[in-house]
């Protein structure tokens with residue numbers, strides 16, 4: 627039986643779906659997870675009754691740990707290529723969605739987890755000091771590709787992105803609010819109610835006007851990836867299969883395990 631990585635609950639009375647990521651222990655984004663996520667987004671996009679999506683997590687304390695490192699370590703170039711296509715597809719479906727997308731960030735959200743959040747239209751994060759969010763790729767010895775970087779620039783601006791990406795910064799909730807990485811903080815118990823109430827404000831705007839405006843803002847980056855999608859895959863495969871990069875990933879995974887012990 628196929629495993630489910632996400633639960634989708636559609637409320638037909640409001641036209642809002644809640645996608646809960648549910649892949650313990652850390653909602654890491656594996657090839658299967660990403661494939662299922664993109665299919666779910668596609669189905670909601672095709673559903674004329676669905677106007678908005680709230681993205682959140684069922685896993686305690688974690689929104690998403692980002693890309694599943696085990697999908698990039700010790701794998702064949704073919705596997706790495708298939709994995710990267712799935713990462714691209716997830717981003718294209720989320721960043722390019724015509725629906726209103728709100729991230730209810732109820733836990734830590736490094737790297738690919740942060741990419742998911744900043745690909746949404748609005749972010750509300752639980753105000754808990756131990757949670758963090760950011761594109762920390764350089765800390766793993768890897769490089770966030772241009773479409774991660776440009777999504778971040780569109781969210782927090784050029785200078786803050788440069789600072790944030792070079793240092794691989796992870797922000798706690800008040801810092802994330804200050805830099806503009808999230809739009810609002812909320813307590814754990816009120817997070818979903820607040821997300822629904824923000825959604826109602828966005829739903830009040832006529833869809834066609836909001837959708838054209840959103841597309842105008844995001845299309846240049848999306849088109850740039852679409853134009854060079856296969857080159858981006860080959861670039862990733864070449865980079866990630868290098869011995870030096872594989873070594874960095876191995877050391878990072880060992881560090882994660884040691885931290886636990």
Ligand SMILES: CC/C=C\C/C=C\CCCC/C=C/C(=O)SCCNC(=O)CCNC(=O)[C@H](O)C(C)(C)COP(=O)(O)OP(=O)(O)OC[C@H]1O[C@@H](n2cnc3c(N)ncnc32)[C@H](O)[C@@H]1OP(=O)(O)O
Pocket residue numbers: 651652654688690691692693694695696734736737738739762763766768769770771861862865866879882883886
């Ligand atoms: C020139 C450029 C050209 C092309 C581009 C090329 C390249 C590359 C771009 C790649 C972009 C990459 C994006 C990413 O998302 S990489 C992933 C980054 N993620 C992280 O750094 C997060 C790491 N994890 C953590 O910090 C913590 O786990 C977390 C999320 C804060 C939770 O902490 P905690 O609750 O204490 O849980 P544990 O750390 O004990 O973890 C439990 C368990 O999960 C394993 N794990 C954690 N994160 C991941 C992960 N991302 N992938 C796979 N597995 C993960 C961890 O090892 C533990 O495993 P165990 O077996 O010990 O139980």
